[in-house]
Amino acid sequence: MEDFQKKVIYQLYPKSFKDSDGNGIGDIQGIISKVPYLAELGIDMIWMNPIFVSPQMDNGYDITDYYAIDPVFGTMADFEELIRKLKQHGIEIMFDMVFNHTSTTHEWFQKALAGDKAYQDYYIIRDPKADGSLPTNWGSKFGGEAWAPFGDTGKYYLHLFDVTQADLNWRNPKVRQELQKVVNFWLEKGIKGFRFDVLNLIGKDVALVDSQGSNEKSLYTDRPIVHDYIHELNQASFG
Numbered sequence: 523m524e525d526f527q528k529k530v531i532y533q534l535y536p537k538s539f540k541d542s543d544g545n546g547i548g549d550i551q552g553i554i555s556k557v558p559y560l561a562e563l564g565i566d567m568i569w570m571n572p573i574f575v576s577p578q579m580d581n582g583y584d585i586t587d588y589y590a591i592d593p594v595f596g597t598m599a600d601f602e603e604l605i606r607k608l609k610q611h612g613i614e615i616m617f618d619m620v621f622n623h624t625s626t627t628h629e630w631f632q633k634a635l636a637g638d639k640a641y642q643d644y645y646i647i648r649d650p651k652a653d654g655s656l657p658t659n660w661g662s663k664f665g666g667e668a669w670a671p672f673g674d675t676g677k678y679y680l681h682l683f684d685v686t687q688a689d690l691n692w693r694n695p696k697v698r699q700e701l702q703k704v705v706n707f708w709l710e711k712g713i714k715g716f717r718f719d720v721l722n723l724i725g726k727d728v729a730l731v732d733s734q735g736s737n738e739k740s741l742y743t744d745r746p747i748v749h750d751y752i753h754e755l756n757q758a759s760f761g
Contacts, residue, residue, distance in 0.1 A: 526715065529566040531616065536573050536595055537581070550596035554604050561611035568608070569616040569717055573601070577627055579686045583618075583719060584625040588704040605712040616715035617708060621701050622723045623687040630700075631688050635673045644697050646680040646689050646726060647672050659732045660741070680730075682723060682742070692724040692751055705759040716760065724748055 540552030550573070560568065572582035575590045582592070591598050605615060624631060633641040648657035648669075657678055660668040662685070669678040670685045680689040690697050705716065725745030733741055755761075 526567075530564060531567045531569050532560065532563065532565040533571075534568045535571050537571075547594055549594070550591070550600040550604050554600070554607055557604075557607045557611060557613075560608070560613060565613060567614040567616050567715060569618065569715075571618050572620060577625055577686065579625070580684050583620050584623075584627075584684065584687050585620055586625045586627045587629070589707060602711070609712070614714035615712070616717055617713050618719060619705070619716045620719045621690065621704075622720045623681065623683060623689045626686045626688050628688075640696070643694050644691055644700075646691050646730075647677050648680070648730065649677055658730050660730075660738060680726075683720075689726070690724070692726070693728065698751065698754060699758075702755055702758040705755065709760060721752065722748055724751055 534553065535548075536550070536553065537548050539548040540556050541548050542551035542555060543549065572585065573591055573595045574582065574585045575587040575592045576582045576584050577586065578584070578592075578594075591601050608615065626632075630641050630644045634645055634647075650657060656667055656669045657680075658669070660680075660682075662668045663682055664684050666685075668680055668682055670681055671677075672679045681687050682689055690701075692698060708716075722744050723742055725748035726742050727745065731741065
């Protein structure tokens with residue numbers, strides 16, 4: 523197990539770090555060109571903000587495909603080259619991984635919208651209240667309501683962040699298994715660490731209830747079951 527407390531970790535924001543092709547957006551080849559510089563800094567690891575396929579509604583924290591590099595940054599071959607070049611200098615990579623939600627462009631959400639019941643259970647989808655109002659009175663962290671219409675079904679899906687970021691249903695073991703596969707895929711590629719974005723929000727209760735003002739955050743944040751999910755993820759992957 524890595525001892526991160528003793529490592530020097532450099533956060534690298536790919537979009538603005540180094541542009542290799544003059545299009546105004548940083549990319550993997552740009553990072554590769556700066557590997558000697560990174561080595562001179564004496565760092566042990568770079569923590570990369572998301573470089574997965576994404577519509578970029580939230581700077582890549584809205585993921586369409588956990589297994590693919592967004593073409594704006596380069597190719598998988600470019601990324602594999604980066605891993606090799608960094609390894610030559612003893613530098614590892616930590617990924618910023620977003621498992622609380624996916625983009626609504628993700629294949630899972632699109633299958634759910636198309637009527638696939640199995641994939642509908644990948645997300646948190648609820649009927650409106652009896653009076654026709656939203657399932658709960660929760661607010662999105664990006665402003666407005668935390669619920670949006672789920673197609674033309676009359677139901678709503680939860681999005682604690684942008685309306686294009688649908689919260690995943692971690693109570694579904696198939697979801698947890700899918701995400702374990704994602705972690706193992708990147709471990710096999712040579713990734714040595716993960717920073718899991720807003721992972722403390724994955725433990726939503728089965729029954730979601732209205733907030734009473736100041737208690738809203740506590741209804742879905744740091745719920746005890748989160749520890750169980752993290753332990754399971756650890757045992758099935760990096761642990």
